[in-house]
Amino acid sequence: MKLRETTIGRSLFRSPDRETERDQAAGHWSNFLLHLYPVKVRRRELHFSFSWYLGVTSVVLLGSLVVSGVYLMFFYVPSPSSAYGDIQTIQTQVAFGQFIRNVHRWSAHLMVLAVAAHMARVFYRGAYKSPREFNWVIGVMLLVLTLLLSFTGYLLPWDQLAYWAVTVGTSMADFVPIIGGGARDVLLGSDQVGAATLLRFYVLHVALLPLLMVGLLMVHLWRWRKDAMLDQTDGGGEA
Amino acid sequence: MNRGVDRREFLSRGWKAGVVMIGCAGAWTSWDLLRPLPGSGLSGVIKTVAGDEVPADTAVYVRTAHTYLTRIGDEVVALWQKCPHLGCRVSWCDNSGEFECACHGSKFNRAGEHRSGPAPRGMDRFAVTVNADGIVEVDTGAVIQGPPPGSETIDEPPRGESCS
Amino acid sequence: MSDLDPRVVQGRRVLGVVPGQPPGGDRKVPDEQDLVMVSPHLLVRHAVVALTVLLLVLIVAVLFDAPLREVANPFETPNPEKAPWYFAALQELLSHFHPMVAGVLVPGAIVGGLIALPYIDRSRALQPRLRKVAVATFTTFLVVWVVLTLIGFAFRGPNWGWVWPWNEWHGEL
Incomplete structure (x- = not known):
């Protein structure tokens, strides 16, 4: 007996028997996770050469980052006196700690690559053209957020690599006219990278930026779903 | 209508x-x-070394103030270690008699004036007073921006190889 | 039940059977613009991609450890000091130009240009050969950026001087 046909199964899925395509579509719509997807897509979207699957790769890496990041949060206190020692503890005492930290680090690097490559692929496919202009804009924002998340995370181990890379990165803000100096102070919480900076970058890295990221990603996927049925054939040479 | x-x-x-x-x-x-909250980072007047201990041919590093002291003529100058380019620590190179920044290769003469490299100005500095006991006091509360490039006031060409 | 129900064939409910040949011939040629069901066609592909990506991450994470240097020390700048690799191109620019140009104007122009792209390029053409200007501009930018990133990442050593990566390695991940 199938789960779908039991009382509990029906309360879970609420979908009708999947006999016809119409039934399948109804089941698709009534599924919370599947509602991120369109019901149908153009056949060409299935091929590797169309998207190189870079969008879904980015989402998978984001998921891997969230999971490994939460593990790391259990063992990490964002203060200059403990941060570095916590990383050493994670690497030497926590079971699978080194592995989880590796997953987080390499997923982050791969995600920057995947998101940038996704943008390039979308460009060469011409998929930013009307009426999808605004989804491209959201995509650019997501790229910037990916870089910011990576950069804020870079400080957290509190090693020499982190300290000076962030010193250099934030000093650039100084040269923005008018608000630059103030913006740098607000980011650092001090006139140099220190305890206040570490706490601020931590809050940005684990709360504010991920929330923005997931929120914008939902809009991005929603627009992709809405536009999936568009017949975007070549408009020819007309300008 | x-x-x-x-x-x-x-x-x-x-x-x-x-x-x-x-x-x-x-x-x-x-x-x-x-x-930033008041009191975070550097602030206030910091007592350093005796004024007559500041040499005229090299630079003394004062760790508490993140500052180099050097003597130009009769004056003691307090130069902040932070490179005005992108904030790396500038180090004193005894061999060449210059300040050198490792990050992007900016060089400054002993008076903290811009000599070469991408830094937009000379090294930032702090006001200096010598108190009644002859001790040099550095006011780290207010940063004085370094002079614009192309204005070397001392004639001390590099005396040797750079430290890199 | 559906396997036995004679009214359902290949997921479609049969309303009636008409003798003769279909007008389009016996075999349907799949068209790239056809609509196909996401479940299962796209979903299984995405599942395969997800498993592949996770397998790749797992292998990399088992083979290579994330770097951890000495504890942060405000009194000593490492030489060379390198930004994360995705900012290596910016750092390379910063060593050549005034920070106002390389640190503010260039990144601002890149982000602004990317955002404005769909509003500047209004042509409907999709094939690269029909939109040479856009493709050439974007490709030039991409190549320049990748080259600058490679230079900043692998070809720069102490005091930001030029090194050959096969002689001495200073890249940091």
């Missing part, structure tokens, strides 16, 4: 103005709230 703003138009503009005002208030609050 156009008889000014009617009630409907007034209310419509009113709520939009309200949204903008709440947005501005939120931005202002966040900005003010996140400004």
Whole structure:
């Protein structure tokens, strides 16, 4: 007996028997996770050469980052006196700690690559053209957020690599006219990278930026779903 | 036809103005709230070494003030270690008699004036006073911006190989 | 039940059977613009991609450890000091130009340009050969950026001087 046909199964899925395509579509719509997807897509979207699957790769890496990041949060206190020692503890005492930290680090690097490559692929496919202009804009924002998340995370181990890379990165803000100096102070919480900076970058890295990221990603996927049925054939040479 | 703003138009503009005002208030609050607290980082007057211990051919590093002391003529100069380019620590190179920044290769002469490299100005500095006991006091509360490039006031060409 | 129900054939409910040949011939040629069901066609592909990506991450994470240097020290700048690799191109620019140009104007222009792209390029053409200007501009930018990133990442050593990566390695991940 199938789960779908039991009382509990029906309360879970609420979908009708999947006999016809119409039934399948109804089941698709009534599924919370599947509602991120369109019901149908153009056949060409299935091929590797169309998207190189870079969008879904980015989402998978984001998921891997969230999971490994939460593990790391259990063992990490964002203060200059403990941060570095916590990383050493994670690497030497926590079971699978080194592995989880590796997953987080390499997923982050791969995600920057995947998101940038996704943008390039979308460009060469011409998929930013009307009426999808605004989804491209959201995509650019997501790229910037990916870089910011990576950069804020870079400080957290509190090693020499982190300290000076962030010193250099934030000093650039100084040269923005008018608000630059103030913006740098607000980011650092001090006139140099220190305890206040570490706490601020931590809050940005684990709360504010991920929330923005997931929120914008939902809009991005929603627009992709809405536009999936568009017949975007070549408009020819007309300008 | 156009008889000014009617009630409907007034209310419509009113709520939009309200949204903008709440947005501005939120931005202002966040900005003010996140400004550095007083006392974070360097601040205040820091006592360093005796004035007659500051040499005229090299630089003394004062760790508590993140500052180099050097003597130019009769004056003691306090140069902040932070490179005006992108904030790396500038180190004193005894071999060449210059300040050198490892990050992007900026070089400054002993007076902290820009000599070469991408830094936009000379090294930033602090006001210096010599108190009654002859001790040099550095006021790290206010940063004085370094002089613009191309204005070397001392004639001390590099005396040797750079330290890199 | 559906396997036995004679009214359902290949997921479609049969309303009636008409004798003769279909007008389009016996075999349907799949068209790239056809609509296909996401479940299962796209979903299984995405599942395969997800498993492949996670397998790759797992292998990399088992083979290579994330770097951890000495504890942060405000009194000593490492030489060379390198930004994360995705900012290596910016750092390379910063060593050549005034920070106002390389640190503010260039990144601002890149982000602004990317955002404005769909509003500047209004042509409907999709094939690269029909939109040479856009493709050439974007490709040039991409190549320049990748080259600058490679230079900043692998070809720069102490005091930001030029090194050959096969002689001495200074890249940091």
